[in-house]
Amino acid sequence: MSQNKKFYVTTPIYYVNASPHIGHTYTTVAADILARYHRMLGEEVFFATGTDEHGAKIEEKAGEMGENPQNFVDKVAAQFQMTWKELNISHNRFIRTTEEKHKTAVQGALQQMYDKGDIYLGEYEGLYCQGCEQYKGESDLVEGRCPDHDKEPDKISEETYLFRMSKYSNTLKEKIEKDELKIRPLDKKKEILSFYQEGGLRDISFSRKNVSWGIPLPWDGSHTAYVWADAFLNYLTILDWSGDTEKKPHFWPAQLQLMSKDILRVHATIWPAMLLSLEQEVPQEFFVHGFFVIDGQKMSKSLGNVISPQELRDRYGVDGTRYLLSQATVFGYDGDIGWEKFDERFDAYLANGLGNLVARVLSLTEKNFDGKIPDADPEKVGELQMKSEEGDLGSFKNVSRNFVESYQKKLQKKSLDGAIEDINYLIGACDKHISALKLWAMVRQEPEEAALHIYSLLEMIRIIAWLSWPFMPDTAENILSKQGFASSQEARNSFREGVCWGRLKPGQKVIKGDPLFPRLSK
Ligand code: MSP
Numbered sequence: 001m002s003q004n005k006k007f008y009v010t011t012p013i014y015y016v017n018a019s020p021h022i023g024h025t026y027t028t029v030a031a032d033i034l035a036r037y038h039r040m041l042g043e044e045v046f047f048a049t050g051t052d053e054h055g056a057k058i059e060e061k062a063g064e065m066g067e068n069p070q071n072f073v074d075k076v077a078a079q080f081q082m083t084w085k086e087l088n089i090s091h092n093r094f095i096r097t098t099e100e101k102h103k104t105a106v107q108g109a110l111q112q113m114y115d116k117g118d119i120y121l122g123e124y125e126g127l128y129c130q131g132c133e134q135y136k137g138e139s140d141l142v143e144g145r146c147p148d149h150d151k152e153p154d155k156i157s158e159e160t161y162l163f164r165m166s167k168y169s170n171t172l173k174e175k176i177e178k179d180e181l182k183i184r185p186l187d188k189k190k191e192i193l194s195f196y197q198e199g200g201l202r203d204i205s206f207s208r209k210n211v212s213w214g215i216p217l218p219w220d221g222s223h224t225a226y227v228w229a230d231a232f233l234n235y236l237t238i239l240d241w242s243g244d245t246e247k248k249p250h251f252w253p254a255q256l257q258l259m260s261k262d263i264l265r266v267h268a269t270i271w272p273a274m275l276l277s278l279e280q281e282v283p284q285e286f287f288v289h290g291f292f293v294i295d296g297q298k299m300s301k302s303l304g305n306v307i308s309p310q311e312l313r314d315r316y317g318v319d320g321t322r323y324l325l326s327q328a329t330v331f332g333y334d335g336d337i338g339w340e341k342f343d344e345r346f347d348a349y350l351a352n353g354l355g356n357l358v359a360r361v362l363s364l365t366e367k368n369f370d371g372k373i374p375d376a377d378p379e380k381v382g383e384l385q386m387k388s389e390e391g392d393l394g395s396f397k398n399v400s401r402n403f404v405e406s407y408q409k410k411l412q413k414k415s416l417d418g419a420i421e422d423i424n425y426l427i428g429a430c431d432k433h434i435s436a437l438k439l440w441a442m443v444r445q446e447p448e449e450a451a452l453h454i455y456s457l458l459e460m461i462r463i464i465a466w467l468s469w470p471f472m473p474d475t476a477e478n479i480l481s482k483q484g485f486a487s488s489q490e491a492r493n494s495f496r497e498g499v500c501w502g503r504l505k506p507g508q509k510v511i512k513g514d515p516l517f518p519r520l521s522k
Contacts, residue, residue, distance in 0.1 A: 006046075007038035008251040012259045013050040013095065013234050016076035017061040020083045022307040022325070022337075023260070023292060023299070029325050030289065030416060031258050032089045036470035037411050039090075040495040046251045048238045049084065050095030051077045055227030057130050059213035069213050073098055083309050088318050088473060095238040097230055106225060106233050107218040108243025109278055110206075114219055118167070118277045124160040124205040127153035133227045134266065135205060148262060161207040161223060168273040169200035175282055181272055182285040184414070185332040188261065192268045201269055232271045236280070245279040253281040256414075264288050287414050290334035307337075316346055319472035320517065323350060326416040326471055343520055353427050354464070355516040358479055360434065361457045362512040368443040371509055373458055373483070374451035378502030381452045381459075386429050387436035393429050396456040397501045400426070400463050404499045407467055416471075423467050430460050458483065459504050466498040475516055484508040 011031045014024050028049055035047035053073040062072035077096050084091065095102060113119045126135045131149030135156075145152050173196040175181045176189065183189035207223035208214065214224030235257070239249035259267060264286065272282040294305045312321040324342050327349070329335020365371060382397030393399055403422045410418035434440075434457070443450040462483055469476035469492055477487045483504065492498065 005041075005043045006251060006255065007035070007043045008046045008239075008254040009035050009038075009048070009256045009258065010235050010254055011049040012263060013052040013097065013231055014080060015058065016051050016053050016073045016080070017058050018301075019076065020080050020309055021299070022309065022312065024080075025083070025087065025309040025312070025321075026292065026325050026328070027258055027260065027289065028084060028089055029087065029322050030331065030414075032087075032091070033322070033326060033416060033470045034256065034258075034411070034414065035090060036473065037495075040466075040469065040492055040498070042493050042495070045092070046239070047091045048093055048095065048235065049089070049091045050093075050234055050238065051080055051097070052227070052231045052234075053077065053096055053098045054214045054224075054230055055133050056208070056211045056213070057133055059211070060130075062213075070098065086313060086318065087309060087321065093238050095234050097234060101240075102234065102237045103215050105237040105241060105243035106215050106230050109233055109236075109245075109274075110225060110229065111218045112243070112245050113163070113274070113277050114161075114217075116277070118164045119161050119206055120164065122160060122162045122203075123157070124162065125155075125157040126205070128156045129153040132262075158209050160205040160209065161217065161220070162203045163206040163229070163270075163273070163277075165201040165204050165270065165273045168276045169196065171276060172196070172269070172272050172282075173200070175272070176268065181268075181282045183264070183268060184285065184287050188264055188286075188288045192264065195265065195269075201273060204270065228266055228270060229274065232267075232274060235271075235283075248280065254283040255285065257283050257286050259286065259288060260291055261288050262291070287332070289331055290329055292328070293334060293336045295338040295340075296336055307339075312342075315520075316342065317517075319475045320346055320350060323420070323472055327420050329417070331414055331416045331418075346517070347519055347521065349424060349427075350517040351515075351519040353424060354468070354475075357427050357430055358461055358482065359512060359515055361430075361454065361461060362482060362510050364439065364443055365454055365458065365510050366512050368447065369451060369454060371511070373504050373506050373508045373510060374455050375506040376452050376455035378455070378459065378504070381456045382501050384452060384456055386433045388429065388432035389436065393432075396460060399429060400460060400499070400501055404463065404467065411470075419467070420471065423464060423471075426460060426464050426467075430457055430464075433457070455504065455506070458510070459501065462504055463499050463501075466492075466495065478516060482511050482513055484510060 009031050011027045031047060035045050039045045059069050062069040065072055081094055129136050129146040129149055136146060136153050176183060176193060183192055206226045206229055207217055209223055211224050215230050217223045236249060239251050241247060241249045267286055275282050292299060297303055297305060299306055316324055324345060328337050383395045385395055386393040386399055403426050407419045407422040437453060439453060465476045465479040481487045
C-alpha cells in the first residue's frame with residue numbers, strides 16, 4: 001500500500017432530536033474500524049462524523065422540552081460527542097451544522113447554485129414527512145402513512161426555491177451504472193437504478209418559508225435552506241471547504257460513505273446532483289448496512305426496546321461493545337439482535353475464545369518457561385503443523401498467512417463480520433492445537449518440544465492481536481503489552497510488518513496478568 005493513498009470515510013450526521021442509540025453506534029463503530037484498518041495500512045485517513053441540528057423536527061423537539069433550539073442542540077450534540085469518546089471512536093473531526101463556518105459555507109454553495117440557475121423560485125405542492133424531513137410520493141407510503149414513522153405526511157403547498165435536479169439525472173444514472181459512484185451491496189445499487197429508470201430525478205423543493213430553525217438563503221432571508229441540503233454539505237465543510245466551486249478539498253472525493261438503507265435514496269440522488277452542480281466529484285462508494293431488529297421487533301421508544309450505547313458499555317465494556325456490534329449481523333443486511341445473543345457471544349468468543357486462549361498460553365509460559373518467550377528459530381517453528389481432531393490444518397506460518405490475506409480481502413469488501421470470523425478461526429485453530437497435543441502435559445514430559453509449540457502459539461496470538469486492533473484497540477494493546485511490546489496506539493501503522501510471521505523475540509518477558517474478558521456469568 002502506498003504511503004499517500006487516501007481514505008476519507010464518513011458516517012451520516014445524526015439528528016439531535018434524540019440521544020444516540022445502538023443504530024447510530026453501529027454505523028459509527030463500523031466507520032471507526034475501517035478508518036483504523038486503513039491507518040494500519042499506512043494510508044492517509046480522514047474520518048468524519050457529526051450532528052444534523054437544523055429543521056422543523058429539531059425545533060419542535062426543543063419546544064417540547066421547553067428549551068430554545070440552540071441550548072437543546074448543544075446538549076444533545078454533547079451527548080453524541082461523549083458517547084463516541086467513551087467508545088474510543090477515532091474520528092478526525094466532529095461537525096455540527098450549527099457551526100458558523102458550516103453555515104457560511106452552505107450559504108456560499110447555495111448562492112453559486114442559484115447564480116448558475118440551478119436553484120429557482122417556484123411553488124411546491126406535496127406530501128411531507130417531518131420524521132424523515134422528506135417529501136414523499138404516494139408509492140413511498142403504506143396505507144397513506146410513512147412506513148418509517150407510522151404517520152400520515154403533511155400536505156404542503158408553498159412558495160419555495162427548487163433545485164434543478166432533473167438536469168443531472170442522466171449523468172448520475174450513468175455514473176451509478178458504471179460504478180463511478182459505487183453502491184454496495186449490489187441489491188442496493190439495483191434498487192437505486194430502478195428508481196432512476198422509473199422516472200429519473202425531478203426538481204425538488206430546496207427551501208422552506210415557514211421553518212425558521214435553519215440557514216437563511218443568502219439572496220432571500222425569508223426562506224431557510226432545506227435541512228438535507230444543509231446536512232449533505234457537511235461532508236465537504238468538515239474538510240474546511242468554504243463553499244467555493246473552484247476549491248477542491250484535499251480529501252474529497254470520499255472513498256466511502258457509510259449509512260443505512262433509510263437514507264440511501266436521498267444520498268444517491270440529491271447529494272451527488274448537488275455535487276455536480278457545485279462542480280465537485282461524486283463520492284467513490286456508498287456502502288449501505290442493514291437495520292437492527294431487536295428480538296424480532298422493530299426498535300422503538302414506544303415498545304421500550306431501544307438499546308443505548310451506555311447500556312452496552314456498562315455490560316460488555318468498550319471493546320466488548322465494539323466487537324459485539326461488528327459481529328452482530330452480516331454487514332450490509334438486516335439482522336436480529338438482543339441481549340441474550342450478545343451475552344452468549346460475549347462469553348463464547350471473548351471470555352472463552354480470545355480471553356481464554358491468551359490466558360492459557362501465557363500461563364503455560366509463566367509456569368514452565370520462566371515467564372519468557374522460549375528460544376526458537378521462528379522460521380523453523382513456523383513449519384510446525386497445526387493439529388486438530390480432524391487432521392492437520394497446515395503449518396503455523398501458512399495458516400496465519402492465509403487468514404491474514406482472507407481478513408484483508410474481507411475488510412476491503414467491508415465484511416466486518418467476515419474479518420471477525422477469520423480471527424475466530426485462528427483462535428479456534430490454536431485451541432485445537434493445544435488440545436490435540438495435550439500441551440499442558442507435554443510441557444512437563446517433553447519441555448524442549450513443547451517450547452517450540454509455545455513459541456508458535458505466542459506468535460499466533462501476537463498476529464491475532466494485530467488483526468483485532470481495529471475492532472478492539474485496547475484489548476489488542478493489552479495482549480501485545482502482555483507479550484512485552486510497548487503499548488503504542490500511534491505506531492500501529494505498519495500492518496504488513498506487524499502480521500508477518502516470526503516477530504516475537506525469544507527471551508522477552510511475558511505477563512499473564514488479569515483476564516481480558518471476565519465471564520458474564522460471574
Ligand atoms: N440526519 C440524517 C442524516 C444526514 S447525513 C447528511 C439522519 N439522521 S439519523 O439520526 O436518523 O441517522 C440515520 C442513520 O443512523 C442510519 O442511516 C444509520 O446509519 C443509523 N441507524 C439509525 N437506526 C438504525 C438501526 N435501527 N439499525 C442500524 N442503523 C440505523 O438520517
